[in-house]
Amino acid sequence: MKKQKNTPSQLSQPSPRVAIAIMAAGKGTRLKSQLPKVLHEVGGKPLLSHVISAATRVVPASDVFVIVGHEADRVRAAVAPTGVNFVLQSEQRGTGHALMVARTPLSAYDHVIVLSGDAPQITPQTIAQLLNFHLDQDAAMTLLSAHLDTPTGYGRVIRKNPRSSKVSSEVQAIVEEKSATLAQKQIREINAGFYAFSVPQLFYHIEKLSTANPHAEYYLTDMAELLRKARQPVVTWKTENSAEVLGANTRAELALLDSQIRMRKCTELMAAGVSIFYPSTSVIDAEVAIAPDTVIEPFVQILGSTRIGRHCRIRSYSVIRDSEIADGVLIRNGSILDNAHVATNAIIGPYSHLRPGSNIGEAAHVGNFVETKKITLGKGSKANHLTYLGDAEIGAGVNIGAGTITCNYDGVHKHTTIIEDGVFIGSDSTLVAPVRVGKNAYVAAASCITEDVPEDALALGRSRQIVKENWAREKRAARQTK
Numbered sequence: 001m002k003k004q005k006n007t008p009s010q011l012s013q014p015s016p017r018v019a020i021a022i023m024a025a026g027k028g029t030r031l032k033s034q035l036p037k038v039l040h041e042v043g044g045k046p047l048l049s050h051v052i053s054a055a056t057r058v059v060p061a062s063d064v065f066v067i068v069g070h071e072a073d074r075v076r077a078a079v080a081p082t083g084v085n086f087v088l089q090s091e092q093r094g095t096g097h098a099l100m101v102a103r104t105p106l107s108a109y110d111h112v113i114v115l116s117g118d119a120p121q122i123t124p125q126t127i128a129q130l131l132n133f134h135l136d137q138d139a140a141m142t143l144l145s146a147h148l149d150t151p152t153g154y155g156r157v158i159r160k161n162p163r164s165s166k167v168s169s170e171v172q173a174i175v176e177e178k179s180a181t182l183a184q185k186q187i188r189e190i191n192a193g194f195y196a197f198s199v200p201q202l203f204y205h206i207e208k209l210s211t212a213n214p215h216a217e218y219y220l221t222d223m224a225e226l227l228r229k230a231r232q233p234v235v236t237w238k239t240e241n242s243a244e245v246l247g248a249n250t251r252a253e254l255a256l257l258d259s260q261i262r263m264r265k266c267t268e269l270m271a272a273g274v275s276i277f278y279p280s281t282s283v284i285d286a287e288v289a290i291a292p293d294t295v296i297e298p299f300v301q302i303l304g305s306t307r308i309g310r311h312c313r314i315r316s317y318s319v320i321r322d323s324e325i326a327d328g329v330l331i332r333n334g335s336i337l338d339n340a341h342v343a344t345n346a347i348i349g350p351y352s353h354l355r356p357g358s359n360i361g362e363a364a365h366v367g368n369f370v371e372t373k374k375i376t377l378g379k380g381s382k383a384n385h386l387t388y389l390g391d392a393e394i395g396a397g398v399n400i401g402a403g404t405i406t407c408n409y410d411g412v413h414k415h416t417t418i419i420e421d422g423v424f425i426g427s428d429s430t431l432v433a434p435v436r437v438g439k440n441a442y443v444a445a446a447s448c449i450t451e452d453v454p455e456d457a458l459a460l461g462r463s464r465q466i467v468k469e470n471w472a473r474e475k476r477a478a479r480q481t482k
């Protein structure tokens with residue numbers, strides 16, 4: 001974040017070098033989980049990923065330092081693609097200790113913004129405001145504070161004059177819940193766990209932190225009192241949006257954060273022209289994109305990198321993951337799409353299962369209880385009932401009858417079925433791959449097709465029907481005479 005503009009008068013004063021440190025080494029004991037806390041997901045991605053994406057919108061990833069410790073390799077692997085740096089805190093001796101171990105890399109900077117890896121709703125705007133205020137005030141420490149109606153569990157901001165205004169330099173200390181007196185517990189102004197520090201001031205005084213507290217840990221929060229006593233300016237920047245500061249220490253808090261993040265996503269989509277009926281029931285991941293005039297019915301999940309075009313309708317109980325859906329598509333109830341592509345005006349469902357590599361063409365129909373995998377289904381083609389289509393190239397204008405099965409697997413290898421344009425496959429046919437059905441050919445119902453069918457041909461792959469006249473009547477008569 002560059003504060004100064006390069007106007008001639010300021011050229012002599014270089015922009016301050018700013019790093020962001022994200023504390024993510026803790027175990028998250030209160031979650032009672034084998035998964036490290038910061039990898040628990042809200043809004044479809046790990047807590048830590050939310051914090052990293054806010055941080056990297058303020059400074060480049062190369063200036064972001066994630067402090068890892070508990071299950072460090074797992075945490076690193078999960079977020080390494082973002083390009084951030086890592087610092088190992090092999091023993092987790094508190095938030096103050098987390099910064100102590102990051103001393104060497106952070107010493108190359110003038111200021112450091114400290115974020116908590118377990119508070120995912122922090123926005124780049126708030127981080128930038130915190131930094132700008134910190135720089136304007138020339139503070140040694142600026143802490144982000146918020147008013148919470150239920151402040152339980154958070155550190156409280158102790159002020160000399162509690163009635164002072166929003167912006168105040170009269171912070172005396174931060175007191176953790178466990179050490180707070182009854183009177184201090186009444187304070188609703190909490191420490192959000194986000195700070196800006198002057199790097200020289202932080203590391204000059206950090207050695208004075210002690211572990212004389214109920215957790216026997218080095219509390220970063222004690223820096224407020226330490227710096228105050230050293231007559232260094234400690235100020236607060238109060239956020240109006242208290243939801244931003246909520247951390248996830250328990251499963252119940254995770255659930256609350258998840259619902260808040262998802263509601264925010266729905267609100268953004270609705271503001272951009274998407275209709276969502278009953279938004280509190282829809283689960284839409286952060287990276288999902290949906291174009292205006294699309295309608296999302298209740299109880300729908302749209303996950304991962306899914307993109308949906310305009311004028312689509314997604315009916316209830318559908319689950320769509322990492323899929324691409326063009327304009328005007330109707331997804332009927334209860335359909336599951338995973339890594340599928342659906343072209344304009346296609347109709348899917350009810351109860352279709354589109355597995356990875358399913359490419360459904362323009363205005364094509366995939367209906368009730370149809371499973372597809374690694375196929376192309378051409379323009380206007382239909383597979384409406386009870387069918388399995390796997391490893392198939394199906395042209396345009398094809399009709400796949402009910403109960404058709406591509407037998408694509410011989411127990412060792414997968415084989416391809418090719419069905420050319422205009423083909424009619426009668427119901428209950430099995431197509432034993434590798435096999436090709438030529439353009440405009442017919443396959444009679446209930447056929448087992450093991451050999452290629454030429455263009456314009458009719459293939460009958462079933463035994464001829466035998467009719468035994470009066471067979472049933474004679475059988476009955478024989479029974480009666482017995």
Ligand code: UD1
Pocket residue numbers: 023024025026027037038067069089091092093094095096097098116117118119153154155156174176190191192193218219220221246247249
């Ligand atoms: C902390 C603050 C509290 C504040 C709250 C806001 C302290 C002592 N208290 O409490 O004032 O109101 O955040 O959410 O800082 N971590 C490490 N290494 C450690 C310990 C923790 O990296 O040795 C990380 C954790 O993984 C977590 C973050 O630091 O991401 C905060 O730690 P946590 O134990 O959740 O602190 P709180 O009890 O929530």
Ligand code: CA
Pocket residue numbers: 116118247248249
């Ligand atoms: Ca916390």
